[in-house]
Amino acid sequence: xxxxxxxxxxxxxxxxxxxxxxxxxxxxxxxxxxxxxxxxxxxxxxxxxxxxxxxxxxxxxxxxxxxxxxxxxxxxxxxxxxxxxxxxxxxxxxxxxxxxxxxxxxxxxxxxxxxxxxxxxxxxxxxxxxxxxxxxxxxxxxxxxxxxxxxxxxxxxxxxxxxxxxxxxxxxxxxxxxxxxxxxxxxxxxxxxxxxxxxxxxxxxxxxxxxxxxxxxxxxxxxxxxxxxxxxxxxxxxxxxxxxxxxxxxxxxxxxxxxxxxxxxxxxxxxxxxxxxxxxxxxxxxxxxxxxxxxxxxxxxxxxxxxx
Amino acid sequence: xxxxxxxxxxxxxxxxxxxxxxxxxxxxxxxxxxxxxxxxxxxxxxxxxxxxxxxxxxxxxxxxxxxxxxxxxxxxxxxxxxxxxxxxxxxxxxxxxxxxxxxxxxxxxxxxxxxxxxxxxxxxxxxxxxxxxxxxxxxxxxxxxxxxxxxxxxxxxxxxxxxxxxxxxxxxxxxxxxxxxxxxxxxxxxxxxxxxxxxxxxxxxxxxxxxxxxxxxxxxxxxxxxxxxxxxxxxxxxxxxxxxxxxxxxxxxxxxxxxxxxxxxxxxxxxxxxxxxx
Numbered sequence: 001x002x003x004x005x006x007x008x009x010x011x012x013x014x015x016x017x018x019x020x021x022x023x024x025x026x027x028x029x030x031x032x033x034x035x036x037x038x039x040x041x042x043x044x045x046x047x048x049x050x051x052x053x054x055x056x057x058x059x060x061x062x063x064x065x066x067x068x069x070x071x072x073x074x075x076x077x078x079x080x081x082x083x084x085x086x087x088x089x090x091x092x093x094x095x096x097x098x099x100x101x102x103x104x105x106x107x108x109x110x111x112x113x114x115x116x117x118x119x120x121x122x123x124x125x126x127x128x129x130x131x132x133x134x135x136x137x138x139x140x141x142x143x144x145x146x147x148x149x150x151x152x153x154x155x156x157x158x159x160x161x162x163x164x165x166x167x168x169x170x171x172x173x174x175x176x177x178x179x180x181x182x183x184x185x186x187x188x189x190x191x192x193x194x195x196x197x198x199x200x201x202x203x204x205x206x207x208x209x210x211x212x213x214x215x216x217x218x219x220x221x222x223x224x225x226x227x228x229x230x231x232x233x234x235x236x237x238x239x240x241x242x243x244x245x246x247x248x249x250x251x252x253x254x255x256x257x258x259x260x261x262x263x264x265x266x267x268x269x270x271x272x273x274x275x276x277x278x279x280x281x282x283x284x285x286x287x288x289x290x291x292x293x294x295x296x297x298x299x300x301x302x303x304x305x306x307x308x
Numbered sequence: 309x310x311x312x313x314x315x316x317x318x319x320x321x322x323x324x325x326x327x328x329x330x331x332x333x334x335x336x337x338x339x340x341x342x343x344x345x346x347x348x349x350x351x352x353x354x355x356x357x358x359x360x361x362x363x364x365x366x367x368x369x370x371x372x373x374x375x376x377x378x379x380x381x382x383x384x385x386x387x388x389x390x391x392x393x394x395x396x397x398x399x400x401x402x403x404x405x406x407x408x409x410x411x412x413x414x415x416x417x418x419x420x421x422x423x424x425x426x427x428x429x430x431x432x433x434x435x436x437x438x439x440x441x442x443x444x445x446x447x448x449x450x451x452x453x454x455x456x457x458x459x460x461x462x463x464x465x466x467x468x469x470x471x472x473x474x475x476x477x478x479x480x481x482x483x484x485x486x487x488x489x490x491x492x493x494x495x496x497x498x499x500x501x502x503x504x505x506x507x508x509x510x511x512x513x514x515x516x517x518x519x520x521x522x523x524x525x526x527x528x529x530x531x532x533x534x535x536x537x538x539x540x541x542x543x544x545x546x547x548x549x550x551x552x553x554x555x556x557x558x559x560x561x562x563x564x565x566x567x568x569x570x571x572x573x574x575x576x577x578x579x580x581x582x583x584x585x586x
Binding site for chain 2: 052056075080100104
């Protein structure tokens with residue numbers, strides 16, 4: 001099946017000369033939840049804005065359902081819903097009016113039942129006649145989502161959907177995203193919360209300084225996540241790993257004072273225990289030991305640091 | 309909401325035809341939604357929207373028509389109070405069109421809600437139609453209310469009502485388009501006020517709102533005739549009294565030319581994304 005969204009060599013240099021995107025290419029499959037992960041200013045929002053028509057890419061092409069986003073903007077944009085990062089809504093409109101407005105703007109006839117359903121899904125039904133001005137930040141965020149869903153988009157962009165929202169809304173949001181996916185929608189979210197990507201995404205892309213430096217199935221990342229590190233602080237430093245220990249993948253660190261053993265917890269077959277016994281028999285004394293589980297965050301930090 | 313059903317191509321049809329050609333499709337629901345939203349803002353602030361121009365105009369009648377007018381008596385056989393009615397309406401239409409249209413597009417830029425309009429399946433023509441259409445509608449309403457107010461103050465007879473309406477509509481549209489351009493150009497509230505205050509108001513005052521060009525000293529007449537506003541007010545006044553500073557055809561040509569220039573600038577703005585898209 002062709003990808004629902006295809007980004008080819010898209011770059012963006014802003015007027016001031018700042019290059020926000022450097023030749024990004026990415027395919028998104030229909031029905032997947034894709035997380036764009038990266039620190040602030042990495043280019044996540046620029047990428048989304050380029051797809052949605054808010055930012056004009058400097059180079060490259062973007063197609064949605066095989067249609068060029070510029071040439072067939074009408075069809076493409078009707079398929080796309082966007083929840084921006086900033087809470088930007090009109091202040092004096094009611095929740096109901098503003099949601100109906102969004103549906104109309106995206107070319108749909110009024111459908112009160114559909115709007116009612118959306119507002120109920122987002123726990124906004126009781127607030128339908130309230131002016132947006134009077135709502136809390138969390139409620140405003142829900143309104144932004146309701147607006148984006150009002151025209152029943154097939155592709156939904158959530159730009160930092162849970163930045164600064166409470167646990168309850170976060171959980172609601174995740175439930176909603178899954179519900180949308182079950183209906184066949186494709187969801188692309190940006191986040192700098194690793195646990196959110198871990199919880200939600202099928203695939204994860206890491207954006208750093210305008211480059212997409214990694215795209216991987218979450219399952220594969222989870223496998224890397226299954227790695228554990230055993231660190232042993234040695235009493236006497238070693239010049240090299242002794243031959244007797246060649247059966248274990250060991251590295252010497254900190255000038256020979258630290259021995260590191262990386263292993264897979266899922267496939268662990270007594271390697272760690274045997275290693276400790278062997279060290280004992282070789283008379284290598286360690287003063288301290290610690291274990292670490294590498295998380296997505298570690299992988300991410302490693303990537304960021306290795307590029308810095 | 310029910311009106312939306314009549315407001316354009318049904319969405320199914322628009323979508324299927326757009327898949328292949330994307331020509332001839334028209335997002336009627338979108339234009340209507342945006343237009344309605346702009347009008348809702350107007351009706352929400354109906355007090356300010358209408359009271360201000362009506363009060364200002366009434367003050368003009370009292371000061372120029374009553375106090376000063378008694379000394380001027382007649383202009384080309386028309387009582388002075390009556391004579392200034394078309395000019396006063398134009399004054400309000402100019403300022404209201406520019407204010408409504410410039411504010412209408414500047415505000416979403418300022419608050420950031422413009423993202424939704426830029427990401428919507430709306431063509432440039434549709435966006436302009438909604439914003440400028442709404443601003444022009446407001447001006448026509450304001451102009452009509454002022455006209456009704458004028459009837460309370462002075463004897464008034466409109467000789468060419470259809471031309472009067474045509475000029476009102478055309479000028480409202482042209483100045484709304486002009487206001488739309490200012491709203492896109494402006495990067496602060498100060499800039500938003502700059503053009504109306506420093507250019508349009510003087511041009512209107514010097515454009516014969518309160519006098520005919522003949523009443524100016526000889527040396528100033530060519531200068532006055534270089535002011536495009538003279539042609540607009542003259543044309544509108546002609547529709548009331550069959551008199552004008554310039555032939556009515558020139559007035560019509562001026563309105564059309566002004567609209568054309570504004571349309572060309574608007575087209576350029578959207579083509580380049582000037583101050584709209586990064």
